[in-house]
Amino acid sequence: MLNIHKRNKYISDLLQHSYISTKISVFFATKSTDDSYDPYEKNYVYTNLNPHTIHGYVREVDETKLVYKQYGLNEQGVVEVLCEDKYEDWFRNCNKVTINGNDYNLFREAVGNRALITLRPFKLMRVVLKRTI
Numbered sequence: 001m002l003n004i005h006k007r008n009k010y011i012s013d014l015l016q017h018s019y020i021s022t023k024i025s026v027f028f029a030t031k032s033t034d035d036s037y038d039p040y041e042k043n044y045v046y047t048n049l050n051p052h053t054i055h056g057y058v059r060e061v062d063e064t065k066l067v068y069k070q071y072g073l074n075e076q077g078v079v080e081v082l083c084e085d086k087y088e089d090w091f092r093n094c095n096k097v098t099i100n101g102n103d104y105n106l107f108r109e110a111v112g113n114r115a116l117i118t119l120r121p122f123k124l125m126r127v128v129l130k131r132t133i
Helices: 009-016 063-068 085-095
Strands: 023-025 029-032 045-048 052-060 080-083 096-099 102-106 119-120 124-133
Touching: 009 052, 009 080, 023 085, 052 085, 080 085, 085 119, 085 124
Parallel strands: none
Antiparallel strands: 023 052, 023 096, 029 045, 052 080, 080 124, 096 102, 102 124, 119 124
């Protein structure tokens, strides 16, 4: 019998293979001020740091599903990433995510400014990312 609360080696190995996984670059940022800083507006300047690369299974969400599910009413360019749950803090604190040359942000608008991260069995998680235009 499989224990769903432990990491499954076969699923983890499957997510690392190049024929099913995609490279995901996670960018963090530093917050600083410049000459045009106004303390009332709090217009900080964010500078992206070097990316951290992880592997995960990426699939696009159909536009018809976006209307009926919890993702929102009119968002397009949404992808779901299935990866290990040890990267949960990375996705919550990142500034930008790049997949195949496209930039994404964490999907926060439709759920009360909370990130749409769902924990799955076998120490996996599902992250919903929205494409930035």
